[in-house]
Amino acid sequence: MLIITGGTGRLGSLIVDKLLERVPADRVGVSVRDVAGAAALAERGVRVRAGDFTDPASLDHAFEGAEQVLVVSPSIRGDGAVAATRAAIDAAARAGASRVLYTSHQASSADSLFAAQHQHAAAEAYLAERAGRFTALRHGFYASTFEIYVPTALETGEFRLPEDGPVSWTAHGDLAEADAIAMTRPGAFDGITPALAAPEALDLVDVARIVGEITGRTLKRIVVDDEEWKATAVAGGLPAPAAEFALGMFRAARRGEFAVTDPALETVLGRPATSARSVLEAMLR
Numbered sequence: 001m002l003i004i005t006g007g008t009g010r011l012g013s014l015i016v017d018k019l020l021e022r023v024p025a026d027r028v029g030v031s032v033r034d035v036a037g038a039a040a041l042a043e044r045g046v047r048v049r050a051g052d053f054t055d056p057a058s059l060d061h062a063f064e065g066a067e068q069v070l071v072v073s074p075s076i077r078g079d080g081a082v083a084a085t086r087a088a089i090d091a092a093a094r095a096g097a098s099r100v101l102y103t104s105h106q107a108s109s110a111d112s113l114f115a116a117q118h119q120h121a122a123a124e125a126y127l128a129e130r131a132g133r134f135t136a137l138r139h140g141f142y143a144s145t146f147e148i149y150v151p152t153a154l155e156t157g158e159f160r161l162p163e164d165g166p167v168s169w170t171a172h173g174d175l176a177e178a179d180a181i182a183m184t185r186p187g188a189f190d191g192i193t194p195a196l197a198a199p200e201a202l203d204l205v206d207v208a209r210i211v212g213e214i215t216g217r218t219l220k221r222i223v224v225d226d227e228e229w230k231a232t233a234v235a236g237g238l239p240a241p242a243a244e245f246a247l248g249m250f251r252a253a254r255r256g257e258f259a260v261t262d263p264a265l266e267t268v269l270g271r272p273a274t275s276a277r278s279v280l281e282a283m284l285r
């Protein structure tokens, strides 16, 4: 059985959809925290079991009979994230899975300026140490991040954000399909993958231009000092740790950490990747 964690999350549910195009539903299982939220998957014949990375015992039942487990990186911040991901990797091994896959990031690194990458680097190291056959799927930066910044920019007419840098913005749907292929196509990806990222790296000046072309409205890009941006964000209600976390993304982007592109995504998909423009068009429709 092919087990996907977070099967009702944004990425996880798309991976399940793509898997169901490739294998019968009785070969697919999801591990979710809220079983009731996965009723539609159960109706499609997917095995639904409760599993929470912070309750490792729950994973023994959720991963039972696993041939492969795809661990979707959990949306947990801070030290707890590493322990939780390790618990999932250990549980996959206990279940007898012959392969563990993990949704990593193209900028995974212990010395990244973006804290989320430390979590991915720790997971990759643990996989290499403990998991036997493993695949760390190094996802490009989610283009869905536009949803955080573009609506406000359209309200104010300004991208008033810290200095950034080019990012190879990548669509969830493309990554979910690549992940499903990794689980089902013999020989697709072993170990740490190349960057699974769209081929074009765009900064916020580029994004402002494209949004302008789509909406007919001019967006000004205004670079704000890091501390000034953080103070404004906190005054607007963002908790200080979340503001610091978000600032890390801009610092890493300006260092070029997310500028990496690679043909691997388009090669495995056998088609062009979804462009950032297409993601923006769908979002702004």
Ligand SMILES: NC(=O)c1ccc[n+]([C@@H]2O[C@H](COP(=O)([O-])OP(=O)(O)OC[C@H]3O[C@@H](n4cnc5c(N)ncnc54)[C@H](OP(=O)(O)O)[C@@H]3O)[C@@H](O)[C@H]2O)c1
Pocket (backbone or CB within 6 Å): 005, 006, 007, 008, 009, 010, 011, 012, 031, 032, 033, 034, 051, 052, 053, 054, 072, 073, 074, 075, 076, 084, 103, 104, 105, 139, 140, 141, 142
């Ligand atoms: N590549 C990138 O640029 C990028 C950007 C942002 C985030 N990410 C990573 O990608 C992951 C998936 O993103 P998404 O868009 O699908 O976000 P999402 O919909 O918020 O998914 C987060 C997932 O984490 C799972 N989760 C949280 N706490 C958990 C726990 N204690 N035990 C087991 N699972 C837990 C959730 O499971 P439930 O469904 O059970 O709640 C959910 O499926 C994120 O969690 C994050 O690590 C990557």
